Amino acid sequence: MTNKFVWTKKDLLGLEYLTAEELSHILETAEGFKEVSTRDIKKVPALRGKTAANLFYEPSTRTRVSFEIAEKRLSCDVVNMDMKASSVLKGETLADTGRNLEALKIDIFVIRHHMAGAPNVLSQFVNASVVNAGDGKHEHPTQALLDIYTLKEKFGSLKGLNVSIIGDISHSRVARSNIWGLTKLGANVTLCAPEIILPHDFKQFGVKITSDLDEALKDAHAINVLRMQFERDNAAAFPSPSQYYKQYGITKDRLKKHKKDIIVMHPGPINRGIEISSDVADGPNSVILDQVTNGIAVRMAVLYLVSTAKRG
Amino acid sequence: MTNKFVWTKKDLLGLEYLTAEELSHILETAEGFKEVSTRDIKKVPALRGKTAANLFYEPSTRTRVSFEIAEKRLSCDVVNMDMKASSVLKGETLADTGRNLEALKIDIFVIRHHMAGAPNVLSQFVNASVVNAGDGKHEHPTQALLDIYTLKEKFGSLKGLNVSIIGDISHSRVARSNIWGLTKLGANVTLCAPEIILPHDFKQFGVKITSDLDEALKDAHAINVLRMQFERDNAAAFPSPSQYYKQYGITKDRLKKHKKDIIVMHPGPINRGIEISSDVADGPNSVILDQVTNGIAVRMAVLYLVSTAKRG
Amino acid sequence: MTNKFVWTKKDLLGLEYLTAEELSHILETAEGFKEVSTRDIKKVPALRGKTAANLFYEPSTRTRVSFEIAEKRLSCDVVNMDMKASSVLKGETLADTGRNLEALKIDIFVIRHHMAGAPNVLSQFVNASVVNAGDGKHEHPTQALLDIYTLKEKFGSLKGLNVSIIGDISHSRVARSNIWGLTKLGANVTLCAPEIILPHDFKQFGVKITSDLDEALKDAHAINVLRMQFERDNAAAFPSPSQYYKQYGITKDRLKKHKKDIIVMHPGPINRGIEISSDVADGPNSVILDQVTNGIAVRMAVLYLVSTAKRG
Numbered sequence: 017m018t019n020k021f022v023w024t025k026k027d028l029l030g031l032e033y034l035t036a037e038e039l040s041h042i043l044e045t046a047e048g049f050k051e052v053s054t055r056d057i058k059k060v061p062a063l064r065g066k067t068a069a070n071l072f073y074e075p076s077t078r079t080r081v082s083f084e085i086a087e088k089r090l091s092c093d094v095v096n097m098d099m100k101a102s103s104v105l106k107g108e109t110l111a112d113t114g115r116n117l118e119a120l121k122i123d124i125f126v127i128r129h130h131m132a133g134a135p136n137v138l139s140q141f142v143n144a145s146v147v148n149a150g151d152g153k154h155e156h157p158t159q160a161l162l163d164i165y166t167l168k169e170k171f172g173s174l175k176g177l178n179v180s181i182i183g184d185i186s187h188s189r190v191a192r193s194n195i196w197g198l199t200k201l202g203a204n205v206t207l208c209a210p211e212i213i214l215p216h217d218f219k220q221f222g223v224k225i226t227s228d229l230d231e232a233l234k235d236a237h238a239i240n241v242l243r244m245q246f247e248r249d250n251a252a253a254f255p256s257p258s259q260y261y262k263q264y265g266i267t268k269d270r271l272k273k274h275k276k277d278i279i280v281m282h283p284g285p286i287n288r289g290i291e292i293s294s295d296v297a298d299g300p301n302s303v304i305l306d307q308v309t310n311g312i313a314v315r316m317a318v319l320y321l322v323s324t325a326k327r328g
Numbered sequence: 329m330t331n332k333f334v335w336t337k338k339d340l341l342g343l344e345y346l347t348a349e350e351l352s353h354i355l356e357t358a359e360g361f362k363e364v365s366t367r368d369i370k371k372v373p374a375l376r377g378k379t380a381a382n383l384f385y386e387p388s389t390r391t392r393v394s395f396e397i398a399e400k401r402l403s404c405d406v407v408n409m410d411m412k413a414s415s416v417l418k419g420e421t422l423a424d425t426g427r428n429l430e431a432l433k434i435d436i437f438v439i440r441h442h443m444a445g446a447p448n449v450l451s452q453f454v455n456a457s458v459v460n461a462g463d464g465k466h467e468h469p470t471q472a473l474l475d476i477y478t479l480k481e482k483f484g485s486l487k488g489l490n491v492s493i494i495g496d497i498s499h500s501r502v503a504r505s506n507i508w509g510l511t512k513l514g515a516n517v518t519l520c521a522p523e524i525i526l527p528h529d530f531k532q533f534g535v536k537i538t539s540d541l542d543e544a545l546k547d548a549h550a551i552n553v554l555r556m557q558f559e560r561d562n563a564a565a566f567p568s569p570s571q572y573y574k575q576y577g578i579t580k581d582r583l584k585k586h587k588k589d590i591i592v593m594h595p596g597p598i599n600r601g602i603e604i605s606s607d608v609a610d611g612p613n614s615v616i617l618d619q620v621t622n623g624i625a626v627r628m629a630v631l632y633l634v635s636t637a638k639r640g
Numbered sequence: 641m642t643n644k645f646v647w648t649k650k651d652l653l654g655l656e657y658l659t660a661e662e663l664s665h666i667l668e669t670a671e672g673f674k675e676v677s678t679r680d681i682k683k684v685p686a687l688r689g690k691t692a693a694n695l696f697y698e699p700s701t702r703t704r705v706s707f708e709i710a711e712k713r714l715s716c717d718v719v720n721m722d723m724k725a726s727s728v729l730k731g732e733t734l735a736d737t738g739r740n741l742e743a744l745k746i747d748i749f750v751i752r753h754h755m756a757g758a759p760n761v762l763s764q765f766v767n768a769s770v771v772n773a774g775d776g777k778h779e780h781p782t783q784a785l786l787d788i789y790t791l792k793e794k795f796g797s798l799k800g801l802n803v804s805i806i807g808d809i810s811h812s813r814v815a816r817s818n819i820w821g822l823t824k825l826g827a828n829v830t831l832c833a834p835e836i837i838l839p840h841d842f843k844q845f846g847v848k849i850t851s852d853l854d855e856a857l858k859d860a861h862a863i864n865v866l867r868m869q870f871e872r873d874n875a876a877a878f879p880s881p882s883q884y885y886k887q888y889g890i891t892k893d894r895l896k897k898h899k900k901d902i903i904v905m906h907p908g909p910i911n912r913g914i915e916i917s918s919d920v921a922d923g924p925n926s927v928i929l930d931q932v933t934n935g936i937a938v939r940m941a942v943l944y945l946v947s948t949a950k951r952g
Contacts, residue, residue: 078740120620379712432933
């Protein structure tokens with residue numbers, strides 16, 4: 017595929033809108049960038065002369081820094097815009113903000129927004145590329161791509177792979193993007209959460225759903241453990257974080273009963289002793305820090321592809 | 329003029345302090361930079377090795393980003409300093425802040441300050457160049473320069489051009505800088521605002537003053553519509569924003585009676601449905617986004633000229 | 641020494657952990673970088689392709705900007721992280737933050753933290769270099785290095801030099817780092833503060849301690865005047881800032897009785913009329929702005945040495 021494939025999409029709004037072939041092309045492009053970085057040639061001139069604007073309507077040091085590093089390694093100029101702190105731009109419509117920034121000849125917008133669909137709206141008003149860095153409970157495509165990249169690195173292929181996503185799925189844009197990406201590439205996805213927050217309607221996506229953690233772990237080649245945010249929506253659902261840990265926490269003991277070489281992922285930041293134990297997070301099955309590293313190569317690939325897309 | 333003209337001013341503090349020849353030289357230099365940028369050579373090495381510090385005592389994402397992009401396109405290193413958030417520097421005098429930053433070998437200061445005259449004070453304490461990015465109700469010279477650049481682009485010359493500035497003039501540094509720049513270059517300026525906030529004392533600047541919007545629109549080749557900030561000073565002056573819109577809002581219907589090809593400018597961000605209607609802001613007479621684009625070339629020209637000035 | 645000396649430390653955590661030889665090597669390396677900068681070659685490619693992250697858990701525009709400029713002059717890519725504003729990373733352990741950033745292939749961490757020892761903790765969890773930019777009341781090694789560099793520039797050598805540190809010593813990480821650095825290089829250090837806040841236990845460091853300002857000034861070749869922060873801890877200790885100024889303020893009259901060419905340093909920002917008078921701060925004995933300038937060369941040297949250290 018690789019050489020003959022021509023990338024045509026100017027935006028990355030979500031994995032729902034991509035074909036399996038497009039997903040594979042991003043992953044293969046990322047491999048090229050990862051190779052470069054491991055040979056200690058950290059910068060490539062691929063996007064020299066282009067400017068990326070990181071528009072963050074929600075604070076996110078972690079994702080912003082990962083994108084910023086990816087942009088700089090492509091020799092792209094970077095402008096950071098903390099839209100939460102920007103009083104003037106807050107009163108402006110997203111369309112006006114986009115059109116104004118486009119008039120400044122921004123080439124790539126990376127946008128994090130609390131409202132689902134904001135990147136899609138922005139992309140309708142600008143010719144520049146738009147990359148979704150997380151929008152409401154909708155999608156977080158580059159996070160899912162780096163999860164999938166990490167799985168492909170370990171297993172060679174996603175085909176037939178059993179992947180279980182465990183935790184607060186219904187509030188998670190990471191889960192949604194993972195479901196789209198994994199199923200398109202042939203993986204079998206199981207979702208696992210306490211019954212009271214189990215998203216039964218996700219069955220439409222062609223995934224298995226269970227509230228039994230051991231059921232979710234049984235045949236899993238890999239699990240993706242989501243951060244439980246008790247401060248937010250789940251206060252009523254559970255008596256306490258320690259209760260959750262007891263029933264759904266991923267611990268060494270819990271994993272012992274299942275595949276010895278099960279791969280453990282987490283999008284970070286981890287809550288030690290809530291959804292995962294330290295001995296698992298820091299143990300031999302964990303690829304959590306590989307995920308972080310792979311995020312650079314995956315984001316470089318996405319930024320490169322969308323901004324050099326052959327447009328229709 | 330161009331080739332023989334030698335730029336000698338190390339600062340851009342306001343258009344009041346410039347001659348017509350200097351204004352023209354900035355505009356011509358900006359043309360050169362705009363040509364470069366449209367030929368997809370976005371970066372020039374003109375200020376490589378120099379460092380610009382953007383000192384913002386008032387938040388301004390829009391102006392800060394425009395300057396930052398201009399600096400980076402000149403290959404200048406950029407340091408952003410949010411002086412509102414800086415607890416230590418707040419207690420320091422502007423002179424001490426300036427001297428300290430100069431000791432760090434900063435070459436160019438871009439300063440936005442809530443107090444009129446702050447850039448003038450700073451310039452007395454540093455050998456580095458100082459560019460005023462808006463000071464109190466005093467001046468916003470680069471905004472006026474980009475307005476004037478946009479007019480010159482459309483009309484070829486400012487000589488004899490009728491330009492009306494409409495709205496909250498008395499609080500506007502944009503209006504003041506435009507008045508200086510436009511009149512020096514031979515344009516006829518009319519100011520229009522509701523009687524209760526009409527700045528009669530501006531007559532000393534050689535401009536026409538009226539509270540009759542149709543009078544201001546009658547012979548105008550171009551209008552510059554200012555943002556009305558009801559949250560601030562005008563609460564008492566008017567019953568409501570909708571009342572203002574009815575009497576002074578620039579709408580398609582309102583313009584119909586006057587020159588068909590009147591040019592509509594706005595320094596942004598626009599209040600749709602308050603001082604301007606969407607069909608005008610987004611319509612064929614609007615050059616609002618051209619202004620934004622021209623801001624880069626104009627700021628590149630200013631940064632380049634002041635930092636390479638032949639000093640006396 | 642210079643050519644044969646091999647730098648082996650990956651971190652700069654404090655001057656307490658350095659030998660006299662290592663201190664001298666930093667100072668000599670800084671001389672090289674200062675020479676470059678004065679010949680108007682402001683950028684060197686020494687760290688091209690490397691990435692520095694400035695992690696500031698405490699706000700500090702002044703120190704952050706100095707490090708940022710030093711990094712950019714070494715052609716290093718820079719990522720600024722305001723950890724005070726970062727909600728997600730605040731809940732994370734320093735170890736997890738460090739490991740995550742290291743997974744992003746950060747080469748150098750510059751860390752400012754309110755807790756003493758935080759840089760030491762971070763350095764245990766990352767292979768990347770860690771530079772302490774001030775931690776609690778522990779150390780501020782690059783500040784002391786630039787103070788010492790400035791003294792060496794004036795006097796040629798530190799050996800036998802009498803240096804008095806005056807003011808709020810017990811709360812000062814600057815004082816502690818200066819004491820380590822100065823005594824190791826053979827200077828004689830005197831600490832002077834009002835009796836009520838005089839840190840008698842500092843005698844263990846081999847320094848002289850007095851509450852008599854004239855005693856501290858008598859044989860001093862140089863003094864380092866510390867900022868008095870009345871808003872914080874000393875409210876009870878003194879009736880008023882003016883009372884402090886009268887007794888301990890460094891004024892022209894006060895200095896007149898002592899060495900004519902005494903060198904006056906201050907880490908900044910200065911409180912004019914509290915710990916120092918304007919005629920001294922801006923007078924011929926002051927090297928306050930030289931200190932700021934030297935900070936760039938010293939920080940370039942430190943960043944360069946730790947990130948190219950020959951590790952054991």
